[in-house]
Amino acid sequence: MARRFRGESDHKVDAKGRVSIPASFRRVIEGSDPEWKEGLPPRIIIVYGGKTRSYLEGFTIEAMDEVDEKISKHPRGSAKRKAMERLYSTQAIETVVDDTGRIVLSARLREKIGLTDMARFAASGDTFEIWNPETFDAVHDDLEGDGYDPDLDPSVYLDGELD
Numbered sequence: 001m002a003r004r005f006r007g008e009s010d011h012k013v014d015a016k017g018r019v020s021i022p023a024s025f026r027r028v029i030e031g032s033d034p035e036w037k038e039g040l041p042p043r044i045i046i047v048y049g050g051k052t053r054s055y056l057e058g059f060t061i062e063a064m065d066e067v068d069e070k071i072s073k074h075p076r077g078s079a080k081r082k083a084m085e086r087l088y089s090t091q092a093i094e095t096v097v098d099d100t101g102r103i104v105l106s107a108r109l110r111e112k113i114g115l116t117d118m119a120r121f122a123a124s125g126d127t128f129e130i131w132n133p134e135t136f137d138a139v140h141d142d143l144e145g146d147g148y149d150p151d152l153d154p155s156v157y158l159d160g161e162l163d
Contacts, residue, residue: 003028005123010133012118017105019119025058025128026101032060041096046130048109049091054139055113056105056130063126064088105130 045059074081120133
């Protein structure tokens with residue numbers, strides 16, 4: 001099983017779009033890039049998606065290889081495969097983490113999710129998300145509408161009995 005991302009934190013975004021990735025996230029990224037070795041920048045894939053996505057999703061190379069494998073199991077030319085290829089290939093960029101632990105988010109990506117001076121990094125298992133902190137708070141405060149009970153300890157969902 002691939003290493004997992006854990007935690008959340010806010011990081012300053014400078015005028016050029018440079019933002020530091022949490023140190024613990026960098027260890028997962030390095031360990032999940034088969035070509036990475038000391039002295040080389042680790043690679044990640046940033047999926048920005050279409051208009052329905054209000055965040056960026058960071059994939060390790062290994063996690064994206066798993067997605068690509070799943071996509072390739074669908075018939076070439078099928079609507080589902082085309083939709084997944086559009087999201088995970090067309091609406092995505094490969095980038096590297098520089099030697100100071102930062103990535104550069106283009107103006108286009110920052111504008112898409114409304115990033116100005118701060119970015120929230122949130123772990124999501126084998127991927128991580130980059131949000132405008134205010135959007136993150138608004139979306140996650142509204143989980144109750146999706147059948148989530150905010151007064152219940154979420155660990156009860158681990159066994160799947162309360163779906």
